[in-house]
Amino acid sequence: xxxxxxxxxxxxxxxxxxxxxxxxxxxxxxxxxxxxxxxxxxxxxxxxxxxxxxxxxxxxxxxxxxxxxxxxxxxxxxxxxxxxxxxxxxxxxxxxxxxxxxxxxxxxxxxxxxxxxxxxxxxxxxxxxxxxxxxxxxxxxxxxxxxxxxxxxxxxxxxxxxxxxxxxxxxxxxxxxxxxxxxxxxxxxxxxxxxxxxxxxxxxxxxxxxxxxxxxxxxxxxxxxxxxxxxxxxxxxxxxxxxxxxxxxxxxxxxxxxxxxxxxxx
Numbered sequence: 259x260x261x262x263x264x265x266x267x268x269x270x271x272x273x274x275x276x277x278x279x280x281x282x283x284x285x286x287x288x289x290x291x292x293x294x295x296x297x298x299x300x301x302x303x304x305x306x307x308x309x310x311x312x313x314x315x316x317x318x319x320x321x322x323x324x325x326x327x328x329x330x331x332x333x334x335x336x337x338x339x340x341x342x343x344x345x346x347x348x349x350x351x352x353x354x355x356x357x358x359x360x361x362x363x364x365x366x367x368x369x370x371x372x373x374x375x376x377x378x379x380x381x382x383x384x385x386x387x388x389x390x391x392x393x394x395x396x397x398x399x400x401x402x403x404x405x406x407x408x409x410x411x412x413x414x415x416x417x418x419x420x421x422x423x424x425x426x427x428x429x430x431x432x433x434x435x436x437x438x439x440x441x442x443x444x445x446x447x448x449x450x451x452x453x454x455x456x457x458x459x460x461x462x463x464x465x466x467x468x469x470x471x472x473x474x475x476x477x478x479x480x481x482x483x484x485x486x487x488x489x490x491x492x493x494x495x496x497x498x499x500x501x502x503x504x505x506x507x508x509x510x511x512x513x514x515x516x517x518x519x520x521x522x523x524x
Contacts, residue, residue: 259290259291259293259364259365259367259483259487260290260291260293260336260365261288261289261290261362261363261487261490276330277327277328277329278300278301278329279325279327280292280301280314280318280327281313281317281324281325282325283321283323283324283325284322284323285322285323286324286325287323287494287495288323288324288494289325290313290317290325290326290327290487291328292304292328293330293332293333294328294330294331294470295332295333298330299330300328300329300330301314303470304470304471305471307473308473308474310474312472312473312480313328316480317487320484321487324491332369333366333367334370334411337371337411337414340357340361340415341414341415342354343355343357343358343361344358344418346358358421361421362423362491362493363423363424363486364422364423364424364425365424365425365486365487366425366426366427367462367469367470368427368428368429368444368466368470369426369444370443370448371411371412371450371451372409372412372447415451415454416451416454416455419453420455420456423457423489423490423493424451424454424456424458425457425459426449426454426457426459426460427449427461427462427482428445428449428450428459428460429442429443429444429449429461429464429465430463430464431465432465433466434465442466443465446459458486462482463478463479464479
């Protein structure tokens with residue numbers, strides 16, 4: 259999930275692919291883009307069992323002057339995109355450069371920055387399928403634990419990590435797997451980028467499959483993510499002009515100097 263200064267050129271395409279606007283906001287000065295994984299869904303990834311799509315049904319109530327969009331990309335590819343965007347200039351690939359300069363903060367929800375043992379298992383299964391159906395396994399090969407491609411990406415991302423505020427979230431519970439056993443899909447050691455600057459790490463009380471789903475505003479994990487978004491959003495010009503961000507646990511506005519949030523350090 260990324261927080262950007264408002265860009266009126268971001269629009270929904272007439273297909274099921276690409277950006278989709280879920281909430282337009284009022285007096286919009288901010289874009290919040292919810293980016294699901296490569297095998298996810300623009301709405302289903304963020305929808306709880308009770309049907310609540312929190313980025314549409316809850317978040318706009320708490321940040322009224324932000325537009326909320328969703329997109330399929332994947333956190334690892336997002337990092338690569340930001341690395342390339344920072345190599346662009348106003349004269350060369352200015353649209354790419356605008357992505358780098360408008361991005362304020364990022365929240366990674368269980369992203370396997372250093373790969374996952376679960377990807378190793380999935381890769382073995384996909385290799386079997388590839389013999390039968392010609393399944394492409396290239397993506398999974400890059401997600402295996404400590405793959406060379408991921409390690410190179412970590413180093414490149416760290417070189418630009420001081421430009422953004424980042425929250426790394428990791429799962430606290432195992433995910434039920436086929437065969438009757440449970441497994442930590444992306445452990446804490448893989449859900450963070452070691453050495454990242456201006457970053458904070460926190461565990462959510464969820465399994466991997468539930469990290470992106472909040473059923474109500476009473477969910478402590480929702481409030482954790484919301485506070486981080488608001489911390490990032492305060493850096494956007496004019497964000498405090500009439501926004502309605504409310505702390506539901508105390509009933510007071512938390513877009514003020516009394517809002518407490520740990521300093522962004524690893």
